[in-house]
Structures are given as C-alpha cells and as structure tokens.
Amino acid sequence: MRVTFTVNGRPQEADDVWEGESLLYVLRERMGLPGSKNACEQGECGSCTVRLDGVPVCSCLVAAGQVQGRRVDTVEGLAGEDGELSAIQQAFVDAGAVQCGFCTPGLLVAADELLEHNPSPSDGDIREALSGNLCRCTGYEKILDAVRLAAARTGQGV
C-alpha cells in the first residue's frame, strides 16, 4: 500500500509499504530517519516516541496505514535547519543526561512536548510526563536536571 503523510513539516510518500509495518519501521527503514529508536517494540520503553498530530505516541505500536494524511514529528525535527540544537537538546548535553543515548531521542520528544504545554513543570509533572520513557543507564537524575534546566532557560527567554 502507499502511505502519504507529513514528516517534520515535509510531505512524504512511501510506496509498497507492507500492512504489518509500524510507523517506526517506515520512519527508520524507508524515510532515512533512524533517530527514533527501536528497543522493546511493545510500548514499554518510549524510545520510539514521535508526535502524531502533535501528541507523543509510541511509533512502534502505530500501524503504518494509520498515519495516512497525518502529521508526524520526530526527534530529527527538533534542531533548527542550520543544525542549531533546540533548548531541550542543549539542556540534555549540558546536564550530562546522555550516556549510551538509546533512550535520548524518545525522551527529547516527550520532554519537548511537556515544556510546550507546561513551561514550568513541577518535579512531579516531569516524572509523570516521562514515566513512559525508560532509561537503563542514567538513573534519571540527570534527565530530570536537563528538563529543569531547559525550563529555567526557556523561562528566562534564553
């Protein structure tokens, strides 16, 4: 089947998509966007998180046909055209929130969305918003630091 949808603002088309493919597979294997990671493929870990019509979802559990005509935003869309990192990305770097990096793309997408609708989240808000994203390396403290840092910087208009 053919699937047409918008990825990071650009219309995209994928041909000969097999019905059993997930959105994650289409992004990684057909669109050259390997930022979204494939870890559990069961909705448990959040490393495949993308935004579908604006809201974060696990792209591993979205059947390819379901995205027809819809808008998808991936981690690749966070940085500017010139490669300049977004506030949340820069904060992850500065806070040392990345170790192996496998969970990072999903966390960035989820944290970016959190800060968009809740610019000064409480620690409870951050924990809850990121509870669907598992990290096996950091112990989460630095990740929380990064989100707090991005919130503080954005709040100051930096």
Add this chain to the structure above:
Amino acid sequence: MKPFAYRRADDVAAAVALLSQDRHAVFLGGGTNLVDHLRLGVATPDTLVDVSRLPLDRIEELPGGGLRVGATVRNSDLAADPLVRQRYPVLSQALLSGASGQLRNAATTAGNLLQRTRCVYFQDVTTACNKRDPGSGCSALGGYQRYHAILGASPECTATHPSDMAVAMAALDAVVQVVGPDGERAVPIGDFHRLPGDRPHHDTVLGHGDLVTAVDLPPLPETVRSRYRKVRDRASYAFALVSVAAALDVRDGVVADVRIALGGVAHKPWRASLAEQELRGAPATEDSFRRAAEAELAAAQPVDGNAFKVPLARNTLVATLRELTGGTPR
C-alpha cells in the same frame, strides 16, 4: 507476523459490513494492544478494519446530566475533559493511573474496554492457554499467578482484566452502545465483560462484527464523591495488583448510596455488590467499611502466588472509602 490487509472504515455501517463479510477481520482502534498482539502472534487476523477515525470522537452531554463518550475518544482526552473531571473524578483518575502518556494519547475508549489480559501465558504463544487457543490448557494453574484472579476464576482460566478505565466505568453503571450485524443495542457494563467459565476465549458478550460506538455514563447525584485507588508494584506505569473504584454518598453519617468495583481481582471489573449491600444504610465508619470488604472477599479463592491480594483488596477498599468520607466534596 502473519500477513494481513488494512482497510479504513469511513462510517459505522461500513465498519460493521466489512467485518460481517470476513470471519477473520478485526477492528483496529489506537493499536496499542492489537499491534503488539499481531507482532507476538497472539492475534492472527487476515484483515484490520481501522475504526480509529470514525466520527465517534466526541464527549456529549446526555439529557439529565450524563455523558456519552464516543468510542474513538482518546484516553488522554477523556481523562482531561472538564466535565469528566468534575462529574466523574473516579474515571479521570483511573485513566491517568493507566499506561503512559504516549499510550493514553493513542488508546481509544473502545480499545481500552476491549484490551486483552496481560497474563504472561496468554501473551506467550509457546505456552498452553485456553483463552488464546481454546482447549490447549491453562499454564497459569500452578504457574506464575501474581496478577491472576482471586474471584470468579474457572479451572479453565484465571486471568484478570487489565483495564483501569473499565473498573471506574463498572462502578459508574456505564452502558456500552453497540452496533452489530443485527442492529443497535445497549449493554450495561456489568453484563459486557464475562467470567471465564468454560469459554475463556470470549472476554465479552460481543459477537463478530459488533462495534462499540460509545459508552454512556449515567448522572451521579451532586452529593456523591468518587475516587479510584490503584495498588501496583511501582508508583507509576504498571498494571494494577488490586484497584478500587468507589462512589459514595453519605448523609448524616449514614451511607445513603455506594457503588464499588474492584480491579485486578477477576476476569472482569468486579462489581462488589455484597459490600454495597452491607454498606447501604450502615454508619459510614471504618467498622462498616471493614465488614463490607470482608463480606465481598469471603468468596475469594486465592492461590499461593496471589494470596496477598485478599488482605490487599480489603485494605485498599477500606482506605478508599475512608478517604471518601473525609476532605472536600468530589
């Protein structure tokens, strides 16, 4: 994964017709349970009929103060709806206690009601399971039963229903609206999910081609307070070991009305009618709450792996009712 076709239904009639034509077609909602099952080989349909974009995504007021929740309303939208939060806090709390933000954003009302058990044997196609493969046996008997039933199980199946939302809806006396090959019908939620008996492969009373279109929530009197309490192995993002949905109306220190449903204890959301009977007209005290919980759980048949659920359910029920009698209304 077994190959299958993908069709998107444009309206309710077309969705029902597509399934009626094909014994091996299934509806697809948000996909958060079904896509997983396709990959695991637990579900092997030959066609997916995508109903997630049917125009059933509204929450409407019903005459008399109830709400009609469309089948494709996302779990996160339902939890955040101002009328739901105001009138049915138990439902909003139940939804927010389930899964993760990503999953709630994709999951639909109907898909949540119809999600299948998380029994590890059901999800593992290399093991025997009467629910997945009728007649093959039940690996949970004598196996890992931490998440399994203490009420209403059968020698064929001891799985539990995993939904938090459905437990709240059971306490609220919700009514499931269905359109099927033979027309429309309304099924009270208490009759919607089944006990396993000797047909554990049927989770609900729906037949092939029956489409859930909405769930109606009847009005609650102003004086009723409601709450959902979920106990799990970690603070967030885990299925319930035991949960309690309760709506309580206390007047002059006496229980005027109460509805209670338990999650994590049975093959369906367990309406605690015995506890309710015990409580109606009784003083709203810790003593009554305990007696009611004990009345309900007298019939429990735990096994070694889940015996802890009996005191856990009792204490959680007492604590929920205690909470509902203190603090500010609603």
